[in-house]
Amino acid sequence: MTREDPRYGSGVRRRMATLAGAGDLPPGRDVVAARAGDREQGAEVVLQARVSGDRVADLRYRAFGCPHLLAAASWLTDRLRGLDREALLAWDWREAATALEVPPAKFGRLLLLQDAVRILGRNWPG
Numbered sequence: 001m002t003r004e005d006p007r008y009g010s011g012v013r014r015r016m017a018t019l020a021g022a023g024d025l026p027p028g029r030d031v032v033a034a035r036a037g038d039r040e041q042g043a044e045v046v047l048q049a050r051v052s053g054d055r056v057a058d059l060r061y062r063a064f065g066c067p068h069l070l071a072a073a074s075w076l077t078d079r080l081r082g083l084d085r086e087a088l089l090a091w092d093w094r095e096a097a098t099a100l101e102v103p104p105a106k107f108g109r110l111l112l113l114q115d116a117v118r119i120l121g122r123n124w125p126g
Helices: 010-018 067-079 085-091 094-100 104-122
Strands: 031-038 043-052 057-064
Touching: 010 067, 010 094, 031 094, 043 067, 043 085, 043 104, 057 067, 067 094, 085 104, 094 104
Parallel strands: none
Antiparallel strands: 031 043, 043 057
């Protein structure tokens, strides 16, 4: 991807430059994980959240897929911080699509993010 690639909006290009939030959290009782998609099908997302009290304190991701999916997973690491379980269970992929100007052809990839976020909510500690 080049800086001026017209297939990607500025938010996607900015996120792809650093892939902020990529990686794993250290294991612990306060860490929950979620997986959605299938690498063999072309897209997979793994999210890990550290929960403090009743809020997401930190979030990391590992993802395989197109730049739109990777950028959206990176964007989530900022967006979900501070949310509670109920907010995760209600989170909708359209928020990421709007924020990152994702084209309709890639909306299906963002549904993987929604699945993973909602699984995090279902896997909430306690």
